[in-house]
Amino acid sequence: MSELILGVETSCDETGVALVRDGELLADVTATSMDEYARFGGIIPEIASRAHLESFVPTLHAALEKAGVTLDEVDAVAATAGPGLIGSLIVGVSAAKALALALGKPFYGVNHIIAHLAVDRLVHGDFPEKFVGLAVSGGHSHLMLVRNIATDVVELGGTLDDAAGEAFDKVGRLLGLPYPGGPHVDRLAREGDATKIRFPRALQSGKNLELHKYDYSFSGLKTAVARHIEGLRERGEEIPKADIAAGFQEAVSGALVEKAIAAVRANGCDTLVVGGGFSANSRLRELAQEEARRSGLNVRIPPIRYCTDNGAMIATLGWEMVRNGVEPSGLGISVDTSMARDTVILR
Ligand code: KG4
Numbered sequence: 001m002s003e004l005i006l007g008v009e010t011s012c013d014e015t016g017v018a019l020v021r022d023g024e025l026l027a028d029v030t031a032t033s034m035d036e037y038a039r040f041g042g043i044i045p046e047i048a049s050r051a052h053l054e055s056f057v058p059t060l061h062a063a064l065e066k067a068g069v070t071l072d073e074v075d076a077v078a079a080t081a082g083p084g085l086i087g088s089l090i091v092g093v094s095a096a097k098a099l100a101l102a103l104g105k106p107f108y109g110v111n112h113i114i115a116h117l118a119v120d121r122l123v124h125g126d127f128p129e130k131f132v133g134l135a136v137s138g139g140h141s142h143l144m145l146v147r148n149i150a151t152d153v154v155e156l157g158g159t160l161d162d163a164a165g166e167a168f169d170k171v172g173r174l175l176g177l178p179y180p181g182g183p184h185v186d187r188l189a190r191e192g193d194a195t196k197i198r199f200p201r202a203l204q205s206g207k208n209l210e211l212h213k214y215d216y217s218f219s220g221l222k223t224a225v226a227r228h229i230e231g232l233r234e235r236g237e238e239i240p241k242a243d244i245a246a247g248f249q250e251a252v253s254g255a256l257v258e259k260a261i262a263a264v265r266a267n268g269c270d271t272l273v274v275g276g277g278f279s280a281n282s283r284l285r286e287l288a289q290e291e292a293r294r295s296g297l298n299v300r301i302p303p304i305r306y307c308t309d310n311g312a313m314i315a316t317l318g319w320e321m322v323r324n325g326v327e328p329s330g331l332g333i334s335v336d337t338s339m340a341r342d343t344v345i346l347r
């Protein structure tokens with residue numbers, strides 16, 4: 001099957017357009033409005049949607065040119081239909097629907113979180129018959145059992161409060177680092193000693209673990225970091241930022257990997273696929289690979305450029321839709337800002 005799939009990602013601040021043919025990436029172009037948010041300490045949805053509007057056509061043209069194809073060669077169009085920011089989603093979905101209508105080709109409105117896992121197919125080849133997916137980003141931290149990435153995804157658990165990336169961004173702010181804090185905390189943690197301060201790990205033992213086998217909670221941990229810093233300040237002591245970053249990073253990454261591996265084992269799988277912006281985290285990648293070596297499981301994590309939001313993930317999931325014969329969304333769909341984790345396609 002050599003269909004050419006156009007993928008459009010606009011769920012947050014990145015305008016991503018990519019082209020995939022036969023599971024091969026031909027082009028992946030991203031424009032971002034992130035630079036505008038550092039001074040606000042967070043994304044401003046209204047600015048993000050306007051930036052998508054301005055960036056979409058140039059990004060599309062750049063992707064077509066890079067791939068060496070023309071629009072009329074495109075066989076199907078896929079776009080992120082949710083979850084995400086409403087204005088941002090609407091811009092991408094409207095653009096993708098307009099293209100599909102003009103070309104007379106099918107349109108697929110797909111799930112952003114599942115696409116974060118799907119993108120690994122580009123790098124590491126076909127998925128096994130079933131696997132556990134850990135999707136971790138700024139807004140989401142979820143464990144999923146995947147039998148078919150296009151048709152059969154079941155949520156096993158997820159964060160009860162802050163997502164991993166969100167917790168990192170908040171701790172980044174506490175440590176006086178620029179927004180988004182995730183990559184900065186990661187960098188700082190490398191200079192610190194993770195054993196100096198042991199922060200609490202929620203839902204990791206006793207009754208809480210029983211009740212929330214595959215769930216995560218990072219908000220208590222974030223508060224513990226805030227209290228720790230406050231205490232040092234009150235006592236007029238120096239704040240060992242690198243050690244705090246390292247201890248915090250260890251607690252988050254440790255919890256993510258531990259439960260993910262437990263889910264792989266309990267579901268009779270041999271593969272864990274990790275995706276999403278937070279999977280760029282160096283300690284998470286290290287711990288997951290260590291665990292893979294120790295236990296003989298396969299751990300698949302795409303290279304960092306495919307971890308944060310991009311069009312390639314959407315084009316790949318669109319391609320999976322086409323080759324699995326999934327019925328398209330149709331042009332009547334809207335967007336779903338809180339799209340259910342196990343809904344692969346919006347109808
Ligand atoms: O998937 P993504 O690009 O957007 C969402 O769908 O949310 O994820 C962005 C998140 C941000 O919270 C960012 O701080 C975090 O991923 N992130 C990291 C790292 N790189 C990005 N967090 C920790 N360590 C990193 N190296």
Ligand code: ZN
Nearest residue numbers: 137276277309
């Ligand atoms: Zn994302």
